[in-house]
Amino acid sequence: MKKSTIIAALAVALAGVTINSLADTTTANLEVTATVNEVCTITAEPLAFGAGYVTGTNSAVLNGAGAVNTVCTIGTSTAKVTLGNGSNFDTTRRMKANTDFLSYTLSAASSGGAVWASDGEVVGTGTGALATVLAGTKLVVYGQIPAGQNVPKGVYADTVVATVNW
Numbered sequence: 001m002k003k004s005t006i007i008a009a010l011a012v013a014l015a016g017v018t019i020n021s022l023a024d025t026t027t028a029n030l031e032v033t034a035t036v037n038e039v040c041t042i043t044a045e046p047l048a049f050g051a052g053y054v055t056g057t058n059s060a061v062l063n064g065a066g067a068v069n070t071v072c073t074i075g076t077s078t079a080k081v082t083l084g085n086g087s088n089f090d091t092t093r094r095m096k097a098n099t100d101f102l103s104y105t106l107s108a109a110s111s112g113g114a115v116w117a118s119d120g121e122v123v124g125t126g127t128g129a130l131a132t133v134l135a136g137t138k139l140v141v142y143g144q145i146p147a148g149q150n151v152p153k154g155v156y157a158d159t160v161v162a163t164v165n166w
Helices: 003-013
Strands: 040-045 062-072 079-083 093-097 100-107 121-124 139-145 162-165
Touching: 040 162, 062 079, 062 162
Parallel strands: none
Antiparallel strands: 040 062, 062 139, 079 121, 079 162, 093 100, 100 139
């Protein structure tokens, strides 16, 4: 017999037969885990008072606002934002131009509100989104330069370190 005839005969004979090569099955569980750590990040937006008169008969209080933005892992319940004294602190926060100083205050409430001391802090719970640890939006930092300071003209500046502890 020819090979092709034998193959054709086998194909006809096996046409109705099912061959099961996997007689049994078994399963196993693959455990998948992850650990999400508590973390907070912090950024700051500048507080710019702009230009004005704080000396002489035309003196006026200058107000400004900046912001501290925090993002903490959801459930971080002990997040605390603090502000340092600034790099020119003596008995008050001060900005410096050359060798001259201009005093200012910072507040978490509103311009002219309670002064935010360096050991003062704002406490809250992390939401996992850009938020204050207070109310779900960025934490506004209000600043005020009191009127009646006898200082020369100039561009005054200071750097205050904002810290988030958790």
